[in-house]
Amino acid sequence: MTRAVIASTLKDAEAVLEYWIRYHLAAGFARLYLFFDDPDDASIEIARKFEAVTAITNDANLHKLWESTAIYSHPERFKFRDTEVMTRQCLNAEVAIGMALDAGFDWIVHIDLDELFYSPVISVAEHFDAMSRANIEYVTYLNYEAMPEKFEVTNFFRDVTLFKRNPAMFPEGKPTAHQKKLLESIPNFRHQ
Numbered sequence: 001m002t003r004a005v006i007a008s009t010l011k012d013a014e015a016v017l018e019y020w021i022r023y024h025l026a027a028g029f030a031r032l033y034l035f036f037d038d039p040d041d042a043s044i045e046i047a048r049k050f051e052a053v054t055a056i057t058n059d060a061n062l063h064k065l066w067e068s069t070a071i072y073s074h075p076e077r078f079k080f081r082d083t084e085v086m087t088r089q090c091l092n093a094e095v096a097i098g099m100a101l102d103a104g105f106d107w108i109v110h111i112d113l114d115e116l117f118y119s120p121v122i123s124v125a126e127h128f129d130a131m132s133r134a135n136i137e138y139v140t141y142l143n144y145e146a147m148p149e150k151f152e153v154t155n156f157f158r159d160v161t162l163f164k165r166n167p168a169m170f171p172e173g174k175p176t177a178h179q180k181k182l183l184e185s186i187p188n189f190r191h192q
Helices: 017-027 060-066 085-102 124-133 177-184
Strands: 004-010 031-036 053-057 107-110
Touching: 004 085, 004 124, 017 031, 031 085, 053 060, 053 085, 060 085, 085 107, 107 124
Parallel strands: 004 031, 004 107, 031 053
Antiparallel strands: none
């Protein structure tokens, strides 16, 4: 059976991390590689409670691993590692790919803490097994962005039930007239 893992860069994850970890392990991910941007993040201890989670802190050891990435050989990109979270996400994803390959895993999914991998019909293992059988080497998943209906949200996985469809899912890449009217009826909504 195909085994899939997750890589994610996190910060201040305490409010939702245990829920997020339990959800993805129950869904069938074999391991979670969690990169903590703040080496003193209190949520690291939550991650370390789970055997199938590898918690990696942003420290000298990780910086040494970054030196083996393709991004490291591009100084014009690597120089943004301290100021741009997306640069660190790319570096961490490359490190996680190496770790996953070394451990014999088949697929890696990079998602953020505010995202869940949802496979409602089949397990994660079955999903990626089907991808492997079809000789698919990579997949881009469209996400649904949460639209909180109240200002204060503690656990967005529990408190948010309204989601904005990805524009690529609309016919011809844009909402129909009816969908646009519905979107415009939402207070303070700006369609891009």
